[in-house]
Amino acid sequence: MALAESQQLDLVEVSPTAVPPVCRIMDYGKFKYQQSKKQQEAKKKQVQVQLKEVKLRPKTDEHDLQFKIKHVRRFLEEGNKAKVTVVFRGREITHMDLGQSALDKFAAELQDIALIEVKQKMEGRSMFMIVAPKTKTK
Known part of the structure; x- marks a missing residue:
């Protein structure tokens, strides 16, 4: 956690069920933003059948x-x-x-x-x- 704070990033638990739990140092806000953009792109490519x-x-x-x-x-x-x-x-x-x-x-x-x-x-x-x-x- 000290390493993540020194880089001004977040410590995110990626896989809590693994032994030992897997964590990653990343900018969590940026990660969530990129995920929402990917979901919006996927929705654009969807075809509605009437x-x-x-x-x-x-x-x-x-x-x-x-x-x-x-x-x-x-x-x-x-x-x-x-x-x-x-x-x-x-x-x-x-x-x-x-x-x-x-x-x-x-x-x-x-x-x-x-x-x-x-x-x-x-x-x-x-x-x-x-x-x-x-x-x-x-």
């Missing part, structure tokens, strides 16, 4: 489906996940096969750039699936 949603109806026409597929393709290329939802209203709930065929069409059109993360699932009066971009392996 979940974008596209809603359909069972009777959605072919052209409109292609338009929505183009939107989902763009979402996936940006690195986001996409949730494709088919909403059933009124008596449409009896024709779930139309909703399933729409989601199957989405899956077939996007199979080159997307992985199906969550298969077709019913939740209340809507059926949905979640697609994620394929990871680029180099």
